[in-house]
Amino acid sequence: MPAAAPEAPFRSWTTVPERIEADWADATATNALVAHLNFRGDAEMRWKDGSSTTIPARTTCWLRASPAEMLMARRLASRDRHECLTLVFPDAWLRLTLKGVTSQVGDAFQPLISGTSRCVLRQPLTEEDEGWARGAMPPHLCSQARQLLDSARLTEFFIHSIFRNETAQQAGSAISRTLRVAQERVQRVKDLMLAQIDSPPSLDELAATVGCNPSYLSRTFTQIEGTTLSQWLRRVRIEHAASLIATGKCNVSEAALEVGYQSFSHFSRAFAEEKGVPPSQWVRRLSGDK
Structure with missing residues (x-):
């Protein structure tokens, strides 16, 4: 008998009214790669190791993590309603789809595709991706045809995303290393502030600890987190x-x-x-x- 086809990728929309905080039950998925296209509102995931991941508005967050690693996930209260499209790509489908070309996937996506430990990749949400997400399905199609077309569109989005600007990524390996260093530095700063949330170190103290000047640290934090250091600290304090x-x-x-x-x-x-x-x-x- 032929082997059963792997589970196809699927999507789901999440909308939450403004000024409402809500638990986010489907933030992760077992044995799958997840992409959150977060159009409006902010979200936060807290992990059992004490770290956290924020997803600001206008951000695409690619995520590989087991639900067992998660302590809590929620949509944060906001002046704007939350709107997010979640795409789930099962591992069995990934192996079949990328068979023979896994090694050609860009560095940024390699840990997400083949890794087993938790991995997060945040990118600005592009107008192109939003246009794709909001594209209407032809109304005349029957249910089965719509499912086939939706699976094809999800495959197209996935392939386009992981190979997008591949040449530029390969040529810019130094930029990738710089980004990783910046992400590690920001995570260290967050850990330092979380450890002393009632009396956190000053910007100057944080910069000296992580080995850079204060203005560079402030700018880097905003670029990586999508919010300023002071805004992030306020949010974490209030959430705690x-x-x-x-x-x-x-x-x-x-x-x-x-x-x-x-x-x-x-x-x-x-x-x-x-x-x-x-x-x-x-x-x-x-x-x-x-």
């Missing part, structure tokens, strides 16, 4: 405070002090900007009050 409140470990005032806010008014304003509502209203939502 919200977690302490939600689990009952701290009341609002205690949580504010725990994450380094000496002024409750400053904490309340930062909380409202991140969550869309002040702490008091957020607590009432937790308890189910209207």
Whole structure:
């Protein structure tokens, strides 16, 4: 008997109203490569090793990770509604599709294609990719024909993405190495701040620790993370405070002090900007009050 065909790639849309925080159950997939085309809103994934991954708006995030590695994934409260297209490419399908050409995949995608450990690749969301994502399916097709066409379109997107600018990537291997160094430096900075979230090192101290000047570190952090260092720190502080409140470990005032806010008014304003509502209203939502 002929071998069964591998599971085909598939897609799913996620939309969340503005100012609403929501769990993200399908952020990862077992034995598959996932691509999140995040059009609007921000998302965050936290891992059991203590690290985290943020996905800002207008970002494509390619991800290989097991759901077992994840501690939490959520759509963060925003002034804009969330909108994200998730593409899932099963490993069996990858092996069949890339048979004989795996070695020609660019350096950036190699760990995602053949690796077994967690790997994340974030890229700016291009107008071309958004146009592809929002392309309408011909309405006259029957259900089976639409499924066949959708699978073909997903294959086209995948192949186009992993081989896009391959020549430039090969010629720019030095740029790839520079990018990896920058990503490692930013991750180290994030780890340092997370370890001292109530009293994090200054920009000058962080720059001295990771071996670069402050202005370069600030610019690099923004390029890698898609947000400024101070904005990232505020978001992490508020998320940690919200977690302490939600689990009952701290009341609002205690949580504010725990994450380094000496002024409750400053904490309340930062909380409202991140969550869309002040702490008091957020607590009432937790308890189910209207």
